[in-house]
Amino acid sequence: MRPSINRPPTPEAEEDQEKEPTLQEIINIKLIESGEKERLKELLRERLTECGWRDEMKALCRAFTRKKGRNNVTVDDLVHVITPKGRASVPDSVKAELLQRIRTFLVSAAL
């Protein structure tokens, strides 16, 4: 018997991934492959630490944990609690700097 007859059907999941990748995905992949995403993440980490954002988030987590009790808190709870405040309190200068870096990258990557 020919092996091709017994070849299992192509799984459906693969079909979805053969769609044309969105611009966002292309950018994301280029960022990752060039290592720029990692550098941007490190830069962001540094800026957010410098301006006290990280300490403020830590304080929020501690306060929440103290209230709920150490054993009743999960990572997901903490992320859920601090995400809105966290997103809102990123300093504008940090946002501006990162946007500028990304813009520069996009230009250099000829996208």
Place this chain on the structure above:
Amino acid sequence: MSSATASLPTSSKNNHYNGQLPQPCPHLSDFKSRHGHKPFRALQECLRVKPLGRAAIRRDPGEVPRCSSCGESSRPRLYACVTCAAVFCHSPPESSHAAAHAESILPGHEIAIDVDRAELFCCTCRDQVYDRDFDAAVVLAQTAASTLGGSTMRAAPPENLRKRRRVDYRPWTPDPRERILMGKYSSPLQKGDGDLSAGLPWGLRGLNNLGNTCFMNSVLQALLHTPPLRNYFLSDRHNRYVCQQKNNANNVPRKKATGIDSSKNLRLCLACDMDAMFSAVFSGGRTPFSPAKFLHSWWQHAANLASYEQQDAHEFFISMLDGIHEKVEKDQSRPHSQGSGDCCIAHRVFSGILRSDVTCTACGFTSTTYDPCVDISLDLEPSQGGSAKMVSTKSHHACNSEPDSMISSQNCGISTLNGCLDHFTRPERLGSDQKFFCQQCQVRQESLKQMSIRKLPLVSCFHIKRFEHSSTRNMSRKVDRYLQFPFSLDMAPYLSSSILRSRFGNRIFAFDGDEPDASNELSSEFELLAVVTHTGKLDAGHYVTYLRLSNQWYKCDDAWITQVNENIVRAAQGYMMFYVQKVLNYKASEKPVAS
């Protein structure tokens, strides 16, 4: 951007799990019991260490992880199942394909790893879990990556790690023969000249100002009451008569040869002058002492500073320690390693070791160097201190830009000594003009530098950089900003072991990739013993020292010594702070204080 890295709330800067291992969830225990001896061994190959030491999970180095269910690669949290290695996204509350995966298949797929952080997660409990074996594997990979390039690249830690021979303490009382000797060759000290000074502790004596010498007097007062230094000289460890005799014996032939420079051949020994000063100050006399001989000797040592102009107290301090060291070195060719303090009493008391790690941001290779130091100079910047308010990043760079902006920047909290130490030990991104040559990349790369303390001295001197000299603008100015300093200080968070631990994150791993800190032998707790303060302007100012004796504070303003309330000290403008190891601050000296 990605969600904040949450961690167990026990973490503070210096201990990351308080000695208690977090209990594994039932799913983790299950997984471990099922997978036997080295459950995470398969993952070891997928452990990639990114530049700067962060660990990640990638099947192959260039992989862009995406969720097997939805194909998304830009989700902030992606998890790889430890059993089947499939990657799923997790973005509660909207969707969690990771949780779906844990529920859908047969049990055994609940445990996953965060692909960007290499941290364990239980998809069913929806919480981080911790495992010693796993963390050990991660730290191993991280250390291997950071020391890539050969172990020869690593700076050898100083050899002062040989175990110091401990001598057991035995209380001593003189035997009859010793009693006779003591009686014969000494005279009892008189307690004070008058009743006014009856309550003052021993050794408190004013120092006359010999012409703008408050910079010297202030430092000398602090040193006269530094316990290890005081004990050294008062126990006759440097006898000035013996030293003088020895020197005269050595100098005699030279004197004949060079008849001209006879003044230089006159014995110059700062330690002898210190010995004389200690004897005078602790003799019980209360009239102010004139340290003229000492000043003269110091002038000979530091010729460039010899004038009647006001000098910098810190500069004097460094110069003086150097003078004591130099003289001793000439006499004895005692072999010593840098920072061990075996060379002279000055270094024995003040010398510590700083560790500097420079990490290449491109490949993560870290170069470590150790340098001895006799003090720590700290920047005083507005953005330090325990303020909850956030500051714009502009003020962080104030030091390098317009000086006015630093003065006028909003007061966002008080600067504290701990804040300055945090700043000192922060990871600092070196500018693109300071690219560091990376051994691994073999080119100059941008890098991160981080300082930490490898060995604490017996007495820590913190120097606050209040005097700024800008050669570019040809001007100098003084920073008057108030600095809050504690009376008790714990240096544990600034030790290399703590800094390294915080750099490597929340891993359960006894970090002995490095040898244990030499300072582990002594505690890291310090007590404030003296504060040298400066008031006035850069060119027309005055130094005053506050001494803490038996938990009372005394203000030493040249020849005038007065007892003051501790609040006066707290409010003073600290320029140099001397902290002594708590274990050396004998309990007997602490009388109960009603403040």
